[in-house]
Amino acid sequence: MGGHHHADVLVDPARRRRANLILWILLAPVGVLAFIATIMLWPSGDIAKSPLNDTFNTANGAELSTGTVTRTVNEVCPSSQGLDEVGGKELMCEISYVAPEAGGASFALEVPPETTQSRPLLAGDKIKYLDLSHTTDTSAPYVFVDFVRSTPLALLGIAYAAVVCMVARWRGLRALAGLAGGLFFIVSFMVPALLEGKSPMLVGLTTSTIVMFAALYFAHGFSARTSTALLGTLFGLGVTAAIATWATDAAALTGATEDSALTLSTVVPELSLSGLLLCGLLIAGMGVLNDVTITQSSAVWELAEIAPHSTARQLFASGMRIGRDHIASTVYTIAFAYAGAALPILVLVSLYDRPLMDTLTTGQMAEEVIRILVGSIGLVLAIPVTTAIAVAVVKATGSGGKGSGEVPGPGETAVSRSSGRRALRPAGARAAASPGTD
Incomplete structure (x- = not known):
């Protein structure tokens, strides 16, 4: 040729x-x-980085904390305890017992019904709650806020990066770096x-x-x-x-x-x-x-x-x-x-x-x-x-x-x-x- x-x-x-x-x-x-x-x-940076207060700082002494659910049972709602004595009626609801991440005794936490209907709290779940025990209002000393989702999100992120790099190789890695830079x-x-x-x-x-x-x-x-x-x-x-x-x-x-x-x-x-x-x-x-x-x-x-x-x-x-x-x-x-x-x-x-x-x-x-x-x-x-x-x-x-x-x-x-x-x-x-x- x-x-x-x-x-x-x-x-x-x-x-x-x-x-x-x-x-x-x-x-x-x-x-x-x-x-x-x-x-x-x-x-120019003239805008304050945190112009809004934390949405959960509703009272002096209120603190956003995390804890782990140890068990969930159906008991009298803490918010309705004692109503029988004044002619009311005590209500039953799901109560989760939470061990504070910072240490200390477990406490009962009343979970909103809209949460329990979608995703009941299970033993081992990590949650965020508002600690009002040091405020003047102690009728509901602990308030459920949200689930802690750090671990599943991190696992999904790692899996996504691994799959992209495995299939697209170096180009996938560069794309991920470009995405991070863009964000x-x-x-x-x-x-x-x-x-x-x-x-x-x-x-x-x-x-x-x-x-x-x-x-x-x-x-x-x-x-x-x-x-x-x-x-x-x-x-x-x-x-x-x-x-x-x-x-x-x-x-x-x-x-x-x-x-x-x-x-x-x-x-x-x-x-x-x-x-x-x-x-x-x-x-x-x-x-x-x-x-x-x-x-x-x-x-x-x-x-x-x-x-x-x-x-x-x-x-x-x-x-x-x-x-x-x-x-x-x-x-x-x-x-x-x-x-x-x-x-x-x-x-x-x-x-x-x-x-x-x-x-x-x-x-x-x-x-x-x-x-x-x-x-x-x-x-x-x-x-x-x-x-x-x-x-x-x-x-x-x-x-x-x-x-x-x-x-x-x-x-x-x-x-x-x-x-x-x-x-x-x-x-x-x-x-x-x-x-x-x-």
Whole structure:
């Protein structure tokens, strides 16, 4: 086969550098603007770190403590003891005996019925309780607060990290590190900036852009396919921001539909609740956008490797066939995810004697519906745009099509090795080098 002189079908180094340069010309201004915006919007730290008192400090001497349940029995409720003597009636309820973690004698704890109906306290359960024994009101010296969930959450987190690293290997580890970095940036930049009254739209766009730049390149490496996915993601974020801005205003969404929002409006009056809702839409959308854009970008590259002489039209059509399946699955994934999160609301509103349309247009339900619709529109539009960009970059780097080089002989595919020498590999084998290979 030494007599064959095949051109590099999958990679033309000069054209690849030119395509990467074009991608960076498009991406660099966005990255620079996001970096400048981060500096300008960086919180000054004037907001106190703990502007609210602990929600459980309801009285002087009250203390939040932890303990372990030793046994649960059905006895007279401590809150109703002695009522028989004044003409009342003592009530029976589930009483859990708790051993304080700090040491001391076990005590009886009356557990709210809404808790026991869902998850009775069992021996060995660790719980949080409010110790009021040192206050003036000792009618109910101990009040159940919540379960201690540290151990199961830690085990699930470890299992998740182990599974990701086992299946995705180093890339999975990098993705987890990128996730941790993104969450840290959200907590250290976005949340304080919002508390200081900075524009939620600017804060949300800046946060999502910085996180996407860092997460994509860190997890997938610096490559043309990663840059392509990033361009598609940024386009989707822009569309999501534009539609979300219009929708929140047109639908008159105030964001004041939950107790936490009402508390924020009192504690941080300069914070726009509708703006906070808008910022949340952007942050919620960037993860799903990242998923579909990186998938579409990688799909086009894989298609180009399998069929390097496909035309741009053929590559786009094949990529969109994959994209349409992705759209179909992701759209109802988003809808079901939000429906699952809002299930208590759905069950509650179903009990009201109201038409379905009236229920869906209430403030709280409208927010959920708009989250689904806005996120889905941005996601759907990002898929053809990402696919088109990926095809353009693949063809610009000399991957197949007319003019990319001489067609290999039967059963052979020409590839380019890092040494610059041409080699042949049987058809069906994955090319050793391709534009954007990590």
